[in-house]
Amino acid sequence: MLGLSPGRLTIAGRLFLSAALWSLAVLVVAGFVLSAVYRRAAERALDERLGVYLKAIVADLASPGEDLKLTPGQLGEPQFELTRSGWYWQVTRLDGESQSLRASRSLFAARLPRLVAEDSPAGETRGYVVGPDEKRLRMLERIIDIGDEGRFLVQVAADSEEVDSQVLAFQWALGLTFALLGAALVGTTALQLRYGLQPLRRLREGMTAIRRGEAEKIGGDYPADIAPLADELNLLVAANREVVERARTQVGNLAHALKTPISVLMNEAAASPGAPLADKVREQAGLMTRQVGHYLDRARAAARAASIGSATEVAPILAGLVRTFEKIGGGRCDFSCRAPDDLRFRGEAPDLQEMVGNLVDNAAKWAKSRVEIAADPVPAREGERRYLTLIVDDDGPGLAPAERATATRRGQRLDETKPGSGLGLSIVTELADLYGGVLTLEDSPLGGLRARLTLPMI
Numbered sequence: 001m002l003g004l005s006p007g008r009l010t011i012a013g014r015l016f017l018s019a020a021l022w023s024l025a026v027l028v029v030a031g032f033v034l035s036a037v038y039r040r041a042a043e044r045a046l047d048e049r050l051g052v053y054l055k056a057i058v059a060d061l062a063s064p065g066e067d068l069k070l071t072p073g074q075l076g077e078p079q080f081e082l083t084r085s086g087w088y089w090q091v092t093r094l095d096g097e098s099q100s101l102r103a104s105r106s107l108f109a110a111r112l113p114r115l116v117a118e119d120s121p122a123g124e125t126r127g128y129v130v131g132p133d134e135k136r137l138r139m140l141e142r143i144i145d146i147g148d149e150g151r152f153l154v155q156v157a158a159d160s161e162e163v164d165s166q167v168l169a170f171q172w173a174l175g176l177t178f179a180l181l182g183a184a185l186v187g188t189t190a191l192q193l194r195y196g197l198q199p200l201r202r203l204r205e206g207m208t209a210i211r212r213g214e215a216e217k218i219g220g221d222y223p224a225d226i227a228p229l230a231d232e233l234n235l236l237v238a239a240n241r242e243v244v245e246r247a248r249t250q251v252g253n254l255a256h257a258l259k260t261p262i263s264v265l266m267n268e269a270a271a272s273p274g275a276p277l278a279d280k281v282r283e284q285a286g287l288m289t290r291q292v293g294h295y296l297d298r299a300r301a302a303a304r305a306a307s308i309g310s311a312t313e314v315a316p317i318l319a320g321l322v323r324t325f326e327k328i329g330g331g332r333c334d335f336s337c338r339a340p341d342d343l344r345f346r347g348e349a350p351d352l353q354e355m356v357g358n359l360v361d362n363a364a365k366w367a368k369s370r371v372e373i374a375a376d377p378v379p380a381r382e383g384e385r386r387y388l389t390l391i392v393d394d395d396g397p398g399l400a401p402a403e404r405a406t407a408t409r410r411g412q413r414l415d416e417t418k419p420g421s422g423l424g425l426s427i428v429t430e431l432a433d434l435y436g437g438v439l440t441l442e443d444s445p446l447g448g449l450r451a452r453l454t455l456p457m458i
Helices: 013-060 161-196 196-212 227-270 276-308 315-328 349-366 401-407 424-434
Strands: 090-093 102-103 124-131 134-143 152-160 334-338 368-376 385-396 438-443 447-456
Touching: 013 090, 013 124, 013 134, 013 152, 013 161, 102 124, 161 196, 196 227, 227 276, 315 349, 315 368, 349 368, 349 385, 349 424, 349 447, 401 447, 424 438, 424 447
Parallel strands: 334 368
Antiparallel strands: 090 102, 090 152, 124 134, 134 152, 368 385, 385 447, 438 447
């Protein structure tokens, strides 16, 4: 379904693809937003812990005395006492001739970088820095001014790996959850499309049954928005049948109307035998009879070709023709026939018999000893009109390329020594054209002529 180009996607494919892409886009955006929100929450939680330690140090600085009175373990975080543990505090006096420094034991002679400039106003700042051992640290720092006691920079930092690990675990859990949610959305979308488009599939199946000749109209109940379409299609099929039937009736009426005047002319001419005028009238009346019969047959064929729902099994038609020509030929030629059992011509059986019969008759006249007949479906893409090919090969002398176009013209006979009227191939060409097919003449692998007839199939 999705392997097709965008212009050839089905409605179901378009709806499924659009729903899947929008669901994926929403889940991806939601994943980024939730991950960012969770990171901010994790950072705020860590900042709150660091803020507690920062306030304790600031409170100790503000108490009377010049030096910090913090003792090991007083802040309640043992990692401040472990060397390079990732948890650090540092107090730097900013006034005076030389800056004095106090720090946690975990720093072990290292120093924390600064977030703000030395002359920045008092206040609290937070952010990320690169600390000892090139570790990324989350740090809070505050500049406090306690008057005569001095001006100090207080810094508290912790390894950001704690935040990163929490965020990574959250992202994995979120990704798994969203993957399951995406699979559920795709599955429910597929089920919705299958259920929602089921009336259209039944409508297509109904039209296919009519085209195959298996039904006369579309049956079943359809939703309110599809039912009018089904009704209109039924009306269209009924109107087509009515037009075809009316055409057949008109053709029959015309044949009956012309038959009587021509018979009168023939009878009157027969009453005066030997008269030049009577002979001429009889000749022309006979010609008129043949021409009227021919064009009435073509009119009937055109009406049948335009009808909806006509279908003919190909294999039985070919097998019947082979039996007929084997009897007529008296064993002069070997006939072979091959056709799939499920191959069906979209048209009337008499027309298929006439087309293939003329081709086989022409091949039998020229063949030395062998005539082969084969029918196969032509590969077609989804949604394209389907065709079948009927191939008749003989081992006769064949035709030169320049003679092949002449052979399909009405009344053209390339060899007067062979029986016939020269109408066979032209009749096949005309009938094939009525059905939207085509007749081509080629060189046969048997050495003679190959007639390739392409016709619409079910």
